[in-house]
Amino acid sequence: MLELINIKKRYGESAYIFDGINLKVDKMSIVELLGENGIGKTTLLNIISGMTKFEGEIKLNNISLKENFKKYMKGVSLIGNTPFLYDYLTPSETIDMILSFLNKKSFDASLDYLIEEIGLNKYKNTLTRELSLGTRQKLAFILAFLSSPTLILLDEPFVNFDIRSRKVILDYLKNYVIENNAILIYARHSTDTDLADFPNKKIILKTDEHLNKVVLVSDNRET
Structure with missing residues (x-):
């Protein structure tokens, strides 16, 4: 389970971007994070990933981000x-x-299959600087799964993929989440019809005019 407890965030002495965000996400969840541009979707993902400082507490399977950063x-x-x-x-x-950084000599066979299916194998000996944006995104996707994560965070991840690669990756993600008791949270900015049935939970970041702060609106769904 992922737990966000009273998360607050601001830059310098400015007003809080978040002021008391609370959230619980169970294992085997695919969560879609929605909200208008600039409301803080990327900031929230960066907080959960340990990339930016915040006030409050975050736990993944009872492991505290602040108290046990490396393990988290x-x-x-x-x-x-x-x-x-x-x-x-x-x-x-x-x-x-x-x-080599992970002290591993090989990776899961399912990733080898995925590399083939999304066409990344065709560019395995091409310098990364010469790859298209979509192919670079495919490489980043593969790299993210080399460590066999239990929490996957994606920021607008599907926009640069061709239609076939999107389908292959969506299928891979669904299977991975189930087989590894994992959690997937992805931010989406535009309307994609092929993602309509992908998440089993939706979270919307919106501004509450009465409270003058950004709040979460959660919508649990059956898949």
């Missing part, structure tokens, strides 16, 4: 909408480098 982070992968990659390494070299 072992279970988390974040894919941003502009992923950082090493321009002068090929996808093959990049994967090998990340595996």
Whole structure:
């Protein structure tokens, strides 16, 4: 389970972006995070991923982000909408480098299959700087799963994929969440009809005019 407890966030002395966000997400959940541009979806994902400071508490399977940062982070992968990659390494070299950081010599066969299905194998020896934005996004996606995370955070992840790759990746994500008792949270900015039945929980960030703060509106759904 992922727990967000009284999360507050502001930059410097400015007004709080969040002022008391609370949320519980069970295992095997696919959560869609919605809200208008600039309301704080990316900020919230960065908070959950340990990438930015905040007030409050976050726990993943009872592991505190603040009290046991390294252990918490072992279970988390974040894919941003502009992923950082090493321009002068090929996808093959990049994967090998990340595996070495993880002290692993190989990765799950399902990822090998996914690399083939989304066409990344065709560019395995091409410098990353020469790849299209969509292909770079595919590489970032593969890298995020090398550590077998239990919490996957995606920021507008599907916009640069071709239709077939989107379907293959969506199927992979659904199976991964179930087979690994994982949690997936992704921020979406635009309306995508092929994602209509993908999440089993929707969370909307919206401004409460009466309270003068951003609040969460949760909608649990059956898939």
